[in-house]
Amino acid sequence: xxxxxxxxxxxxxxxxxxxxxxxxxxxxxxxxxxxxxxxxxxxxxxxxxxxxxxxxxxxxxxxxxxxxxxxxxxxxxxxxxxxxxxxxxxxxxxxxxxxxxxxxxxxxxxxxxxxxxxxxxxxxxxxxxxxxxxxxx
Numbered sequence: 001x002x003x004x005x006x007x008x009x010x011x012x013x014x015x016x017x018x019x020x021x022x023x024x025x026x027x028x029x030x031x032x033x034x035x036x037x038x039x040x041x042x043x044x045x046x047x048x049x050x051x052x053x054x055x056x057x058x059x060x061x062x063x064x065x066x067x068x069x070x071x072x073x074x075x076x077x078x079x080x081x082x083x084x085x086x087x088x089x090x091x092x093x094x095x096x097x098x099x100x101x102x103x104x105x106x107x108x109x110x111x112x113x114x115x116x117x118x119x120x121x122x123x124x125x126x127x128x129x130x131x132x133x134x135x136x137x
Contacts, residue, residue: 027070033092
């Protein structure tokens with residue numbers, strides 16, 4: 001007979017928190033460069049772990065992510081060519097710069113959209129909803 005160890009609720013919560021923190025670390029290209037330079041991204045068991053972590057792409061888990069860009073990096077890490085390129089510090093620097101440009105552009109665009117929505121909302125007259133159900137009469 002082989003005993004199967006059941007995970008306690010506290011162990012499950014700790015594993016969830018550790019995996020959440022680790023997945024979000026993948027958004028940092030300098031950390032990925034660090035892993036690549038130490039050969040960790042060539043380790044078969046680590047590559048399998050990265051595959052296991054793809055469950056974070058599911059909405060019920062992704063909603064906990066503060067840095068959703070980590071999911072894109074997790075997806076790219078599934079490819080050997082990308083893992084090999086990360087050894088090069090210039091590759092990590094390029095990714096870092098692209099992330100910065102994305103967030104700068106995203107923030108400005110989002111601000112403009114929010115301002116336009118606020119102006120549109122202020123321009124529309126507020127009307128009270130009708131009382132009762134007109135369709136039922």
